[in-house]
Amino acid sequence: MLPNLWCRVKVVVGSGTVLLSHELGGSGLPDLGAVDEVAGLALLAGRLGGRIILTDVSPAMRSLLELAGLRVEVEREAKGGEEPCGVEEVQEELHPGDLAS
Numbered sequence: 046m047l048p049n050l051w052c053r054v055k056v057v058v059g060s061g062t063v064l065l066s067h068e069l070g071g072s073g074l075p076d077l078g079a080v081d082e083v084a085g086l087a088l089l090a091g092r093l094g095g096r097i098i099l100t101d102v103s104p105a106m107r108s109l110l111e112l113a114g115l116r117v118e119v120e121r122e123a124k125g126g127e128e129p130c131g132v133e134e135v136q137e138e139l140h141p142g143d144l145a146s
Contacts, residue, residue, distance in 0.1 A: 048070065048071065048072050049070050049071060049072065049073065049074075049103070050068060050069075050070040050101055050103065051069045051070045051071070051075040051079055051102070051103050051105070051106040052068075052069050052070075052083070052099045052100070052101055052102040052103065052106050053066065053067070053068050053069075053099065053100045053101050054066070054067045054068075054069060054083060054086050054097055054098075054099055055067075055097065055098045055099075055100070056086055056089065056090045056093070056095060056096075056097055057090070057095050057096055057097070057098055058090070058093050058094055058095030059094075059095070064090075064093070064095070065086070067086065069082060069083070069106070074105045075103065075105055075106045075109055076109075077109070077113070079106065079109065080109050080110060080113045080115060083097070083099070083110065083115060083117065084113070084115055087115065087116075087117065096118060097117060097118065098117075098118045098119075098120050099117050099118065099119050099120070100119070100120045102119055107119075
């Protein structure tokens with residue numbers, strides 16, 4: 046068990062087959078190394094035609110992922126008999142005219 050769990054990452058392909066489950070955490074707050082690890086798993090999943098799903102995301106990890114602009118699917122915990130659902134955080138698409146000269 047990790048001293049501070051930052052998030053759990055699942056690499057999912059096809060119709061929901063989990064290829065890999067990984068816990069990220071450490072003794073302090075998450076840093077850009079943790080974001081890099083999530084990005085690497087997202088790249089791997091994409092190459093395999095899949096995606097990553099994060100669960101148990103700490104507020105600090107969520108903030109870093111948002112700051113880095115990393116698109117991830119976050120599965121929220123079910124509350125009071127609700128079914129769990131996935132929420133995809135998306136980054137707006139950048140168009141050439143959007144950049145300041």
